[in-house]
Amino acid sequence: MSVLKELDTRVMWHPFTQMGEWDPLVIARGEGNYLIDEDGRRYLDGVSSLWCNVHGHRHPRLDAALREQLDKLAHSTFLGLTHEPGIRLGTALLEVAPRGLSRVFYSDSGSTAVEIALKQSFQYWQLTGHPSKQRFLRLGDAYHGDTLGAVGVGGIDLFHRIFGPLLVRSIAIPSPASDGTALERLEHELRTRADEIAALVIEPRIQGAAGMLVHPPGFLREASRLCRAHGVHLIADEVATGFGRTGTLFACQAEDVQPDFLCLAKGITGGYLPLAATLTTEDVFRAFLGRRTDLRHFFHGHTYTANPLACAVGLASLALLQESTFPSALALLPEVGRSLDRLRSHPNVRSIRQCGFMIGIELESLEGRSTGYEVCALIRSHGVILRPLGDVVIWMPPLTLQPTDLELLETATRRSIDVCFGLQCST
Ligand SMILES: Cc1ncc(COP(=O)(O)O)c(C=O)c1O
Incomplete structure (x- = not known):
């Protein structure tokens, strides 16, 4: 050995x-x-x-971007400060992301991208006068990561069962990959208790960790329409499907769906460095505005949020993805x-x-x-x-x-x- x-x-x-x-x-x-x-x-x-x-x-292109950034700055916090690679990557992401998204919140893994979407959606409803909207809908066999919030909207028994007592419980809709009644069940939950539900969390088009379960065409579009009609956010977890994996740049774009939150990680740096982003709308962003003393802002952040090396390589990766x-x-x-x-x-x-x-x-x-x-x-x-x-x-x-x-x-x-x-x- x-x-x-x-x-x-x-x-x-x-x-x-x-x-x-x-x-x-x-x-x-x-x-x-x-x-x-x-x-x-x-x-x-x-x-x-x-x-x-x-x-x-x-x-070579990603290596060069990383080396160039290394000559300028390896890390500086995004809490109270900002930097060029973070700003440029965020702007570039919004240009290619599904329409309707206008704000970028960085973190460092797929799980944190999802946690942030869950917390932002939850806080949005608290801030806008809907305090009872505290629960999340998710699909059967869903996988959204391994931190406790993400596990709470997960449904893979093998990974998640043991942590059951620690979790905020979500409401399961059967996966449309295996159950033809998924849309009816979704509509039923939305019709009967949209006032309790903050968001539907979904892996668009294909549930990766469940064993590549493919949804029937049109499911995503219809689920998105139903969420919108009932005043429930749609959180699209494109941690796995993003950056060209499914044959469109983002899976939501195949069905022209505009989610309220888009969670990105994995391919965002081409696989070089840990980085994630949660994209959301101006409507969500504005709900958090006020004076500092109003305490409406989003109390969440990680030390390596928007790491400049990761953002620089992410920017080069996105350009390369589109070009070739x-x-x-x-x-x-x-x-x-x-x-x-x-x-x-x-x-x-x-x-x-x-x-x-x-x-x-x-x-x-x-x-x-x-x-x-x-x-x-x-x-x-x-x-x-x-x-x-x-x-x-x-x-x-x-x-x-x-x-x-x-x-x-x-x-x-x-x-x-x-x-x-x-x-x-x-x-
Ligand atoms: C759809 C989806 N969401 C979230 C995650 C979690 O990402 P990470 O492992 O970066 O926390 C994964 C990881 O496989 C995933 O496939």
């Missing part, structure tokens, strides 16, 4: 990991769409380093579709769900086994890194994926499924 592996095993505690079965893989470098381990082995980063890498690793990464990703999508069609016919693949570059390959379940986990362990020997969600193998590669990378991803996935299910290798 290498020195680093030995040290890691002795002192580290990794997220979402059963440390009793931990087998470390030490990543030493990144190069384009590949990660390179300490022994020089290369792996396609098939889940974009947990869904955040956009342009591949060590992109997003158009080239769109051009590759038909090829991705053909690749998935071939995998769909595999005897141990139950279904494949896709929304742009967010893909879930659901495998057959086997009693007492974790097929998704096993396939993702096997695939490493083919030079690919993937992470499963239960029996669903996730593909969420960088948007700079090349045809040869796609070929590797498909072949390695098929062969690993073959071995997992004890089949002869099919290719």
Whole structure:
């Protein structure tokens, strides 16, 4: 065992990991769409380093933006002060975000972006004379992060059940991916108790952590219309879907939806640094205005809010996305579709769900086994890194994926499924 592996095993505690079965893989470098381990082995980063890498690793444009900012300022607080990278990125985000959003509140992770939207929505209703609007609607199997507020609007039992006693409870609407009555149930809740409800929190179009559950077209638009009609905010959590992942720059734009809050993180810096943003409307912003002594302002902030290095790289990432990464990703999508069609016919693949570059390959379940986990362990020997969600193998590669990378991803996935299910290798 290498020195680093030995040290890691002795002192580290990794997220979402059963440390009793931990087998470390030490990543030493990144190069384009590949990660390179300490022994020089290369792996396609098939889940974009947990869904955040956009342009591949060590992109010269992002590296340069970061270095340039480093020569000016690494960090200064956004509480009571401001700085150019924060202002410029915020302005650029509003230019490309769904219409109707005009204010940007920074934080540092997807979970905090959601917490902020929940708290701002809640406080908005308190400030505007609707004190009974204190509850949140969410979808079945929702995932919005791991801080307690975000867990309170989450619905993945496996992750959330144990923390139940700590949570502010939300009202669940069935996921439209699995229940055709979702809109009726939403309408019922809104009709009967909109005066208790601050907001509906939703992952637009596709619920990632639930195993890539795709919503029927039109659901988002109709849910948004119903919220508006009943005076309930719509919080769109685009932490996973934002920055081109679903085939539009933001998922809301596919259904021309204008949310009251848009939560962004992950891809906002191209996967370089922790940064998040909660975008909202002028109506929400104005409700918090007054004199300092009125105590109407938003009492929330984090030390690294709007970190200048992160904002500078975020600005470069957004420009690059629009100029080249997003158009080239769109051009590759038909090829991705053909690749998935071939995998769909595999005897141990139950279904494949896709929304742009967010893909879930659901495998057959086997009693007492974790097929998704096993396939993702096997695939490493083919030079690919993937992470499963239960029996669903996730593909969420960088948007700079090349045809040869796609070929590797498909072949390695098929062969690993073959071995997992004890089949002869099919290719
Ligand atoms: C939709 C969604 N919201 C929120 C989060 C939480 O983001 P973070 O892990 O940056 O806190 C995630 C993470 O996967 C997510 O997929």
